[in-house]
Amino acid sequence: MTAPASLAERVLGGEQGMIARALTQVERRAPGTDAMLAELHRHAGRAHVIGVTGPPGSGKSTLVTAMAQEYRRAGRSVGIIAVDPSSVFTGGAILGDRIRMSTLSGDPGVFIRSLATRGALGGLARAALDAVTVLDAAGWDVVVLETVGVGQAETDVISGAQSVAVVSVPGLGDSVQAIKAGLLEIADVHVVNKSDRDGAHRTVSELRDMLRLAKRQPGQWNVPVEQTVADRGSGVTALIERFDEHLRWMERNGERERRARRAAGTRIRWAAEELVRDWLRPGTPAFDEAVTQVAEKHDDPATAARRLIGWT
Amino acid sequence: MAPVQKETVAEPIRVMLAKIGLDGHDRGVKVVARTLRDAGMEVIYTGLHRKPDQVIEAAVQEDVDVLGVSLLSGAHMPIFTRLFEVLADLPEPHRFVVVAGGVMPDEDELELKRMGVAGVLGQDTAPETIVEEIRALVHSRAPRS
Numbered sequence: 001m002t003a004p005a006s007l008a009e010r011v012l013g014g015e016q017g018m019i020a021r022a023l024t025q026v027e028r029r030a031p032g033t034d035a036m037l038a039e040l041h042r043h044a045g046r047a048h049v050i051g052v053t054g055p056p057g058s059g060k061s062t063l064v065t066a067m068a069q070e071y072r073r074a075g076r077s078v079g080i081i082a083v084d085p086s087s088v089f090t091g092g093a094i095l096g097d098r099i100r101m102s103t104l105s106g107d108p109g110v111f112i113r114s115l116a117t118r119g120a121l122g123g124l125a126r127a128a129l130d131a132v133t134v135l136d137a138a139g140w141d142v143v144v145l146e147t148v149g150v151g152q153a154e155t156d157v158i159s160g161a162q163s164v165a166v167v168s169v170p171g172l173g174d175s176v177q178a179i180k181a182g183l184l185e186i187a188d189v190h191v192v193n194k195s196d197r198d199g200a201h202r203t204v205s206e207l208r209d210m211l212r213l214a215k216r217q218p219g220q221w222n223v224p225v226e227q228t229v230a231d232r233g234s235g236v237t238a239l240i241e242r243f244d245e246h247l248r249w250m251e252r253n254g255e256r257e258r259r260a261r262r263a264a265g266t267r268i269r270w271a272a273e274e275l276v277r278d279w280l281r282p283g284t285p286a287f288d289e290a291v292t293q294v295a296e297k298h299d300d301p302a303t304a305a306r307r308l309i310g311w312t
Numbered sequence: 313m314a315p316v317q318k319e320t321v322a323e324p325i326r327v328m329l330a331k332i333g334l335d336g337h338d339r340g341v342k343v344v345a346r347t348l349r350d351a352g353m354e355v356i357y358t359g360l361h362r363k364p365d366q367v368i369e370a371a372v373q374e375d376v377d378v379l380g381v382s383l384l385s386g387a388h389m390p391i392f393t394r395l396f397e398v399l400a401d402l403p404e405p406h407r408f409v410v411v412a413g414g415v416m417p418d419e420d421e422l423e424l425k426r427m428g429v430a431g432v433l434g435q436d437t438a439p440e441t442i443v444e445e446i447r448a449l450v451h452s453r454a455p456r457s
């Protein structure tokens with residue numbers, strides 16, 4: 001008799017319902033998650049992971065939908081992780097990205113999952129990147145990650161992508177100024193969406209001016225600025241080509257490996273931080289003992305910390 | 313060193329709210345969406361005019377705890393019949409509870425429950441009652457692995 005297939009095996013087999021359950025596990029960090037991810041990690045690394053970020057309402061979900069349609073026409077399957085903020089007051093959320101994506105339904109080559117930020121310290125980034133691992137291992141050719149471009153947590157998430165598109169829109173006053181902080185450096189492609197609106201050309205030239213100011217080393221990727229009208233799908237074919245070019249460029253220059261190493265480093269650090277956080281809490285006898293020792297001046301905080309994590 | 317078992321924090325209940333067919337009444341479903349969010353739940357709204365298969369596909373991908381269908385068009389009987397046909401065809405039995413809300417005559421409620429609808433929350437249901445009902449239905453369901 002053969003043993004029943006594990007969840008990881010069934011994810012690798014491409015069963016949609018099991019992929020959905022694996023994503024729930026990852027989000028809840030349920031028991032067994034680490035073992036499942038360990039198995040999936042070995043099969044991941046083939047997908048082109050694309051991050052799409054930008055201000056609220058800039059048309060990210062509409063653009064992701066148009067991109068997915070374009071990839072499907074080219075015969076490539078697409079997994080989408082759409083992240084929306086949780087309310088800091090109630091912990092609840094209305095996850096609205098999927099509403100825009102309804103034209104993608106009925107196609108087994110597309111999988112969409114909404115994720116709430118759940119306000120956890122760095123927890124979002126970790127869950128989102130683990131979710132990417134699940135979809136990547138399950139065999140999706142392209143995995144797209146949508147996040148609102150605000151806050152460190154979202155920037156952390158996007159840093160796990162291989163190609164990052166930063167979406168801006170014309171006529172948001174000083175729109176370019178708005179995306180400057182933090183987002184400019186992480187863009188591999190700039191998208192000026194809603195280019196049917198007045199001022200699109202101005203936004204494009206502002207972005208180009210800004211990119212010219214950034215010091216570019218020889219052989220470095222030349223960050224393009226693409227114009228799109230996402231709800232009509234225009235400019236999206238060109239955008240997809242830029243992502244492909246970026247991937248080819250990364251492969252030629254060893255950048256794909258560099259980014260993979262950087263992402264691996266970040267994820268090891270997050271995993272280690274979580275282990276330490278779980279270990280150093282009231283209720284762990286060694287921790288409680290150390291607290292007593294330090295409070296009663298028999299030990300000092302730094303020495304106790306080193307001892308607790310096994311460094312002495 | 314083995315870390316102690318992490319304290320279990322209650323996970324937010326995930327709810328999908330769906331509008332199916334030609335029914336364009338979305339005031340109620342939007343009220344319900346905000347009510348559930350304010351009660352700490354994660355709500356995924358499908359938008360108007362979805363087909364039963366689209367809704368089930370989305371509910372499976374999102375792995376929700378509750379699928380709530382809002383219907384004020386009078387077409388609830390054929391729509392729920394179709395919905396449960398699609399559910400029966402899934403490769404794996406679904407784990408979410410199905411809840412109905414909107415305008416439905418009392419005499420249909422029994423038939424809907426026979427089909428598999430876990431709760432029918434009609435017109436003028438107070439927000440607190442909706443929250444309580446949904447929590448109770450989720451907690452009475454078999455625990456998820």
Ligand code: B12
Pocket residue numbers: 329334335336337338339340341343344379380381382383384385386387411412413414415433434435436437438439442
């Ligand atoms: C406002 C309204 C409209 C508005 C809708 C605006 C909008 N965007 O929503 C407009 C004017 C557009 C409209 C149009 C029509 N309407 Co109208 N409309 C109403 C009315 C007066 C109130 C509905 C409402 O918004 N209530 C307020 C909200 C908050 O309550 P609710 O939707 O019932 O939701 C509550 C509960 O039901 C529950 N709930 C709802 N959904 C869900 C889901 C879940 C999961 C849960 C747990 C709970 C839950 O929680 C909510 C809060 O308590 C009702 C009559 C009535 N008293 O219900 C008729 C009514 C629904 N309409 C009706 C009709 C016939 C129409 C039209 C066909 C009229 C026409 N001939 O043109 C069109 C159809 C439009 C369309 N495409 O669907 C009929 C339906 C008859 C039937 N079911 O057999 C009704 C019942 C009037 C009647 N007595 O004849 N309508």
Ligand SMILES: Nc1nc2c(ncn2[C@@H]2O[C@H](COP(=O)(O)OP(=O)(O)OP(=O)(O)O)[C@@H](O)[C@H]2O)c(=O)[nH]1
Pocket residue numbers: 055056057058059060061062063096097100148193194195196197228229230231232
């Ligand atoms: N005029 C115009 N409107 C667009 C375009 N792309 C998207 N929109 C509209 O912009 C609004 C917001 O679109 P979304 O795709 O939800 O934007 P988003 O960035 O995903 O929004 P959040 O996830 O809430 O941050 C919708 O009403 C879209 O129809 C475009 O190219 N031109």
Ligand SMILES: [Mg+2]
Pocket residue numbers: 060061062096097146
């Ligand atoms: Mg969006």
